[in-house]
Amino acid sequence: MNEQLQLDFDKIIKTLKISEKEIQLKKSFLKKFINNGFPNRKQEDWKFLDISQIIKKNIGDLSFFNDYSLPNEIDQSIFVSGLEHNKIIFINGRIEKIDFNYEDQNQIEINDEIGKIITFDYENSLIDLNNAFTNKTFKILIKKNYSLKKPLIIYHSTNDKIKSKNVNLSLDFELEENSSLRLIDYFSDNADKNFVNILYNFNLKKYSILKNYKLDKFRNNNLKYSFNNIEQEDNSISETFILSAGSDYFKNEVNCNLNGEYSSAFINGIFSLKENQQHEIRSTINHLVENTKSYQLIKSVLGKNSKSAYQGRIFVNSKAQKTDGYQLSKAILLDETSEFNAKPELEIYADDVKCSHGSASGSLNENSIFYLMSRGLSYKQSKELLINGFLLDVVEKITDPEIKNLIKNIIGLKE
Amino acid sequence: MDTREKDIENLKDYKYGFTTDIENIKAPKGLNENVIKFISNIKKEPKWMLDFRLKAFERFKLLKEPDWQKPKYPKIDYQDLYYYSAPKSMKDKPESLDELDPKLLETYNKLGIPLQEQARLNGIAVDAVFDSVSVATTFKGELTKHGIIFCSMSEAIQKHPDLVKKYLGTVIPTTDHFFATLNSAVFTDGSFVYIPEGVKCPMELSTYFRINASETGQFERTLIIADKGSYVSYLEGCTAPMRDENQLHAANVELIALDDAEIKYSTVQNWYPGDENGKGGIYNFVTKRGLCKGKNSKISWTQVETGSAITWKYPSCILKGDNSIGEFYSIAITNNHQKADTGTKMIHLGKNTKSKIISKGISAGFSDMTYRGLVDINSKAKNSSNYTQCDSLLMGNKCGAHTVPYIKNKNFDSNVAHEATTSKISEEQLHYCQQRGLNPEEAVGLIVNGFCKEVLQQLPMEFAVEAQKLVGISLEGSVG
Numbered sequence: 001m002n003e004q005l006q007l008d009f010d011k012i013i014k015t016l017k018i019s020e021k022e023i024q025l026k027k028s029f030l031k032k033f034i035n036n037g038f039p040n041r042k043q044e045d046w047k048f049l050d051i052s053q054i055i056k057k058n059i060g061d062l063s064f065f066n067d068y069s070l071p072n073e074i075d076q077s078i079f080v081s082g083l084e085h086n087k088i089i090f091i092n093g094r095i096e097k098i099d100f101n102y103e104d105q106n107q108i109e110i111n112d113e114i115g116k117i118i119t120f121d122y123e124n125s126l127i128d129l130n131n132a133f134t135n136k137t138f139k140i141l142i143k144k145n146y147s148l149k150k151p152l153i154i155y156h157s158t159n160d161k162i163k164s165k166n167v168n169l170s171l172d173f174e175l176e177e178n179s180s181l182r183l184i185d186y187f188s189d190n191a192d193k194n195f196v197n198i199l200y201n202f203n204l205k206k207y208s209i210l211k212n213y214k215l216d217k218f219r220n221n222n223l224k225y226s227f228n229n230i231e232q233e234d235n236s237i238s239e240t241f242i243l244s245a246g247s248d249y250f251k252n253e254v255n256c257n258l259n260g261e262y263s264s265a266f267i268n269g270i271f272s273l274k275e276n277q278q279h280e281i282r283s284t285i286n287h288l289v290e291n292t293k294s295y296q297l298i299k300s301v302l303g304k305n306s307k308s309a310y311q312g313r314i315f316v317n318s319k320a321q322k323t324d325g326y327q328l329s330k331a332i333l334l335d336e337t338s339e340f341n342a343k344p345e346l347e348i349y350a351d352d353v354k355c356s357h358g359s360a361s362g363s364l365n366e367n368s369i370f371y372l373m374s375r376g377l378s379y380k381q382s383k384e385l386l387i388n389g390f391l392l393d394v395v396e397k398i399t400d401p402e403i404k405n406l407i408k409n410i411i412g413l414k415e
Numbered sequence: 416m417d418t419r420e421k422d423i424e425n426l427k428d429y430k431y432g433f434t435t436d437i438e439n440i441k442a443p444k445g446l447n448e449n450v451i452k453f454i455s456n457i458k459k460e461p462k463w464m465l466d467f468r469l470k471a472f473e474r475f476k477l478l479k480e481p482d483w484q485k486p487k488y489p490k491i492d493y494q495d496l497y498y499y500s501a502p503k504s505m506k507d508k509p510e511s512l513d514e515l516d517p518k519l520l521e522t523y524n525k526l527g528i529p530l531q532e533q534a535r536l537n538g539i540a541v542d543a544v545f546d547s548v549s550v551a552t553t554f555k556g557e558l559t560k561h562g563i564i565f566c567s568m569s570e571a572i573q574k575h576p577d578l579v580k581k582y583l584g585t586v587i588p589t590t591d592h593f594f595a596t597l598n599s600a601v602f603t604d605g606s607f608v609y610i611p612e613g614v615k616c617p618m619e620l621s622t623y624f625r626i627n628a629s630e631t632g633q634f635e636r637t638l639i640i641a642d643k644g645s646y647v648s649y650l651e652g653c654t655a656p657m658r659d660e661n662q663l664h665a666a667n668v669e670l671i672a673l674d675d676a677e678i679k680y681s682t683v684q685n686w687y688p689g690d691e692n693g694k695g696g697i698y699n700f701v702t703k704r705g706l707c708k709g710k711n712s713k714i715s716w717t718q719v720e721t722g723s724a725i726t727w728k729y730p731s732c733i734l735k736g737d738n739s740i741g742e743f744y745s746i747a748i749t750n751n752h753q754k755a756d757t758g759t760k761m762i763h764l765g766k767n768t769k770s771k772i773i774s775k776g777i778s779a780g781f782s783d784m785t786y787r788g789l790v791d792i793n794s795k796a797k798n799s800s801n802y803t804q805c806d807s808l809l810m811g812n813k814c815g816a817h818t819v820p821y822i823k824n825k826n827f828d829s830n831v832a833h834e835a836t837t838s839k840i841s842e843e844q845l846h847y848c849q850q851r852g853l854n855p856e857e858a859v860g861l862i863v864n865g866f867c868k869e870v871l872q873q874l875p876m877e878f879a880v881e882a883q884k885l886v887g888i889s890l891e892g893s894v895g
Contacts, residue, residue, distance in 0.1 A: 044483070318812045333827035336794065344833070346818040351809035351839040359822055362830035 001061070002034050008065035009132065015069070016135060025117055029132040036125040048309035048341040049280050051126075051225070054249050058223060059193045062166045064133055068094045078157055078188045083406050085184070086152040088138075091159060093167035093196070095136060100152075107146035111139040118172055118201045118229075122255070126225055130168045130199045139172040142179040142208075151182040151403060156198070158191035158222070170199035175208035175236075182400060184213045187246060189220035198226040204236040206260065211239045211400055216246040217410055219274075223249040234260030241398055242269035243411065244279045244308075251280040258285065258292040258320075268397045269298040271331075272411075273306035273338075280309040287320040287353075294324070299394050300331035300361075301387050302338035309341040312357070318349040327357035332364055332390060432687060435522045435627050439546070442499035444630075448472065451600055454499045458569050458603075461576060471589035471599035478593045485785040485817060486725045486754030488698060491663060498601045500546045500628040519545060522625065540565055542606045542622045544635055549604045554618065564609040565620055568636055571607035578609055582640055586669040586706045586733070595702040598634045598667040605635035605666070610645035610676070619875055621650040624666075626686070626697065632663040639669070641676035643709065648679040650878055653686050653722070659695045661724055666701045674709030674736065679717070681874050683882050686722035693752025693781070696724025703730035707739035707765075715742040716759065717873045719882045721889040724753060729787065731760035734768035734796075741770040744870040746882075748889045749782030749814070758788035758805075758820075763796035763829070772803040775867050779810035779890055785817040792829045799829040807837040808866055810890070860887040 009030050013023055038052035039045070055062065072091040079087075089097040100108055117131045142148065158167075175181055185198075204210055214226065224247050230238050242252050256265045269281045285294040300308040314325040331340040344357040364386055372382035395411070398404040442453045451472055455465040480491075502516060523543055540554035542565065549567030558565050564575060571579050589599045606622045626633050641647055653664075664686065670678050680703075689696025699722075705714035716730040726749075732741030743759040761770035770790070778784040786805045807816035818835045840862050848858035864871070867886055871879055 318815075321812065331824070333824065336827055338827055339823070339825045341824070342820075342822040342833075344818075344820060344822075344835070346807075346835060346837055347815070348807070348809065348817065348837050349815040350812045351814075352812075353809075354838060356834070356836040357818070358835070359820070359833040360831065361822070361824045363827045 004061070005030065005034060005064055008063060011065045012133060012135065022117075026132050029117070029128045033125050033128040033132055036128070039125055045282060045311065048311070048343075049249070049251065049278050049307070051223075051249070051251070054223060054278065055195060058221070058248055059164050059195060062164055062195055064166045066093055066162065066165060066167060068135055072096055072159060072161070075157070075159070078155060080153055080186060080406070082409070083151070083402065085150050086148070088152065088154045090154065090156050090169060092162045092191070093169050095138065098138070102150040103148055104146065107143045109141040109143070111141070113137045113139050113172070118170060118199060120229060124227070126197055127199060127227060129166070130170055130197050133166070134168040134170045134199070137170045137172055139174065141174045142176060142181055144176040145178045147180040148182065151184055153184045153186050156185060156187045156196070158189045158194060160190050162191045162194055164193055166195045166197065168197045168199075170201075172201045174203040175205060175210060177205045178207040179205075180209040182211045182403065184215060184403065187216045187224070188218055189222055189246075192221045194222045196222060196224045198224070200226070200228045202228065202230045202238070204230065204232045204238060206234045207236065209237045211403070213241045213398070213403060213407065214252060215243045215407065215410060216250055217243060218246045220246055221248050223247065225251050227253045228255065230254065230256045230265070232256065232258050232260060232263040232265065235262045236260060237264050239266045239399060240268070241407070242267075242281060243407065244269060244281065245272040248276065249278050251282065254283045256283070256285045256294070258287050258294070259289065261289050261291045264293040266294070266397070267296045268394050270391050270394050271298070271300035271302070271308040272391065273300070273308055274303040276305050278307045280311070282311040284313045284315065285325065287314070287316045287323040287325065289317075289320055291322045292320060294326070296327045297394055297397060298329040299391055300329075300340055301391065302331060302333050302335070302340060304335040305337045307339040307341070311343045311345070313345040313347065314355055314357070316348040316350050316353050316355065321350050321352040323350060323353040323355065325353070325355040329359045330390075331361035332387065333361060334364070431685065433525065435518055437516065437518050437627070438503040439500050439628050440503050441497045441628070441631070444497055445494045446496070446498060446601070450498055454601060454603060457499065458572070460572055463580065464572055467584065467589065468600050471596050474590055475593070475596045475600055478596060480593050484727055485756045486727065486783060488661070488725055491698075493597075495630070496663065497628065497631040498634065499603055500631045502545060522627075523623070540618055540620050542567060542620075544604055544606070544622060544624045546626060546628050546631060546633065549606070557618070561614050561617060562611040563614060563616055564607065566607055568602070568605040568607050568638065571638075575607070575609070578640065579607070579638070582669070582671055583638055586671060586704045587667050587702055591702070594665040594700045595667055598636060598665050598702065602634045602636035602667065605637040607637070608639040608647060608649065610641045610647045612642040613644045615645065616647040619648050619650055621652070624651070624653040626662060626664065629660065629662075632665065635666045637666070637668040639678055639680070640671045641673065641678050643673045644675040646677045648875060649681070650875060651680070651682045653684050661696055661698055663698045664701065668701070668703040670705035670714055672705065672707050672709060672712035672714050672739075675711045676709060677713040677715075678705065679715045680705070680730075681717040681878055683719045683878055683885065684722050684726070685885060688722045688751065688753050689724040691751045693724070696753070697722065699723035699726045699728065701728040703728060704733065705731065705741070706733045707736050707741060709739075710736040710765070711738045712736050713740040713742070715744070715873070717744045717870065718746070719870070719874070719885065720745070720747040720755060720757060721885050723755075726755040726757050729758050729760055731762070732770065733762045733764065734770065735764045737765040738767045739765055740768070743770075743772045743774070744873045745774045746777070746867045746870045746886065747775070747784060748777045748886060749779070749784045750889055751780040751782060753782045755783070756785040756787055758786045760789040761791070761801060762789075763792045763799045763801070766795070766797045766799070768796055768799045770801045772801070772805070773869050774805040775870055776805070776807040776816055777810070777863060777866070777890065778807070778814040778816050781813045783815045783817075785819060787819040789821040789823070790831055790833070791823045792826045792831060794825040796826050797828045799826065801831045803833040805835045806866070807835075808863070809837065809839050859890065863887070863890060
């Protein structure tokens with residue numbers, strides 16, 4: 001694999017017009033990645049689902065070079081209907097279109113930052129991989145006091161031109177004081193057996209609001225990894241909703257640093273998995289100052305041969321008195337072969353806090369099914385009704401009514 | 416002075432911190448095959464026992480010391496330790512207590528564990544372990560009547576080799592983790608219990624561990640076998656002198672419950688925790704594991720952990736037999752610079768197996784406390800259930816409380832529920848108690864005891880009283 005990495009890297013460097021300094025930086029990330037390789041189960045964060053094995057089994061050899069010189073045709077049929085929205089369209093990892101037609105153009109700044117690298121303090125070789133290979137990073141800045149009128153949908157689509165490829169993309173967002181953004185990540189795939197690696201960074205200034213909805217609904221054979229880093233100043237709010245249902249493998253990581261007082265973070269997620277799917281959500285909420293709040297609710301419905309994992313961590317710094325942290329994960333196992341893993345973790349260094357977590361897993365309640373069947377429903381209908389009710393709970397946490405309806409339609413949940 | 420104040424006065428300084436000046440026989444310093452042969456030789460062990468040790472040592476050489484735990488400690492030089500230390504007078508084990516070195520008797524009297532016939536604790540048979548050897552076992556005659564074997568491990572190897580051979584290392588094999596394997600290679604003494612079929616042990620069995628010699632690691636090994644339909648309740652207590660150095664305690668405890676048998680294992684651990692600046696204290700790295708081998712068997716762990724500089728242990732249950740039950744009740748208290756990383760593992764293999772985990776952690780001062788636990792439901796463990804509750808109480812913002820549960824559910828017929836909370840003592844509760852005339856310290860003591868009640872009531876009577884006092888006293892100076 002290492003030769004392939006080096007070869008593909010050299011090809012990419014040739015196509016990018018970036019400074020020597022930036023090349024060196026990229027090279028250092030490549031070196032780090034080559035040293036560490038794909039994460040495996042020996043690393044605590046990858047204990048439950050071993051990406052290195054999954055890539056080996058599902059894809060085999062990956063190649064890392066993508067030719068971005070030619071544009072791809074945009075397939076209009078993938079667009080979400082019934083909701084006016086701004087668009088960013090990625091096809092096979094190439095940005096095809098950025099369209100903020102509904103907005104005041106003076107209030108949004110989009111900078112094409114070739115060679116720009118987003119760095120964090122965490123050891124994560126997939127971020128290193130992303131930094132080494134990503135070809136373009138756009139920075140999107142929402143100016144002070146501006147709230148986007150319409151949501152922004154980022155389309156992550158693939159067409160049949162790629163196979164066994166690693167696709168890396170990254171975006172950097174800054175929300176200035178008192179601004180707000182509703183962001184939907186919408187995945188639709190026509191390609192098979194690729195590994196998509198997405199890196200987002202969000203800087204939330206005072207009083208800003210970010211709502212991010214990640215919708216992976218359509219069944220496909222790709223493997224995906226997404227990392228969201230969210231930095232929050234005073235009184236800012238972040239809300240993340242994850243629908244994890246489509247890909248063969250999907251790991252969503254959210255790292256949230258509550259740096260300002262009265263900031264809050266919400267993470268809600270649904271796993272709805274079937275045959276051979278393996279999905280994971282890993283969240284880290286760092287309560288770093290006083291008076292911050294976080295809330296997490298994750299629910300899984302697991303079919304035959306599927307596996308979900310939830311690793312949630314609440315960290316409370318010794319300065320962060322009056323923290324309120326809550327975490328709940330629940331799972332329904334539908335088949336003998338389904339598996340649920342959880343590691344809800346609390347790490348607390350302040351005494352005046354309220355932190356709790358809960359986790360429960362089991363099968364559908366037979367009594368409830370009996371009750372519904374005695375009212376005339378079939379077994380299948382009863383089961384569906386119970387599962388829908390179970391999941392609807394999470395969807396109801398979405399604070400934006402327009403998007404809540406959209407998501408209900410997409411999932412096919414009716415009230 | 417009321418009793419509580421007296422207790423505090425008594426225990427303000429760790430009252431078990433004295434040393435007994437006694438002549439010792441030690442193995443040469445360091446860890447190598449010769450030392451293992453020395454230990455085996457001095458204990459007059461048969462060849463199969465030496466082979467067991469050497470096999471473990473071969474394996475140990477390949478292992479790396481784990482470092483994933485939360486409390487970090489300076490590297491231990493395993494070559495700079497004594498692996499065997501025994502009072503000289505114990506070279507030929509005295510036949511009766513009359514021949515026992517009076518200094519030893521005095522030591523145990525001071526610890527509140529009288530070994531003499533007339534002053535014996537009522538209804539509790541004690542095996543007293545001093546550094547590397549068992550010095551005395553009480554109530555032997557009474558127990559023999561019921562066919563119960565309760566003796567030191569060394570004696571069991573001599574007198575009951577078949578049982579030892581059959582069960583030793585079946586729960587913690589010689590191929591286990593670093594500290595367990597080290598123990599398998601160099602273990603010195605410990606208790607051996609065998610309860611025959613259908614016998615309900617008429618009294619509590621108890622071991623009292625005492626570390627005395629300096630620069631010595633204590634590696635004892637306990638094996639308890641409850642045959643079909645039997646019942647035993649076993650208690651363990653520990654203390655050590657105050658020293659500036661850190662001492663290693665790496666014991667292995669194996670429990671085996673056959674069909675319909677029940678073992679109840681309680682620990683009140685009060686090793687020297689180090690001084691208030693975190694100097695000295697015991698490293699308590701113990702491997703405790705129980706196997707519910709037969710159907711309808713039950714193993715229950717209860718622990719009150721107040722001592723040690725670092726406590727790092729996970730008493731576990733392997734629920735292999737159908738309908739077997741595993742329980743874990745724990746109170747862990749850390750104060751000053753103490754650190755603890757403790758919890759349990761419940762591994763469900765058989766059908767209809769049930770487990771329950773209640774863990775209460777209290778941290779004060781500059782201490783750090785971690786609950787780490789695993790609930791693993793195997794795909795064959797149909798209709799199993801687990802309930803876990805771990806609560807932490809923090810006093811002050813210099814200490815930490817962490818909860819790291821691992822939950823693996825591979826069976827759709829099984830239910831796993833986990834709950835955890837972290838909080839401080841609420842102002843309302845304090846206010847209420849003080850309004851009723853308690854001073855702040857009494858109020859905290861009362862609330863903490865209430866917080867721990869679910870676990871304390873699992874302890875046998877004699878221990879519960881002591882543990883309750885210990886809970887109050889360990890937190891001394893952390894209020895205000």
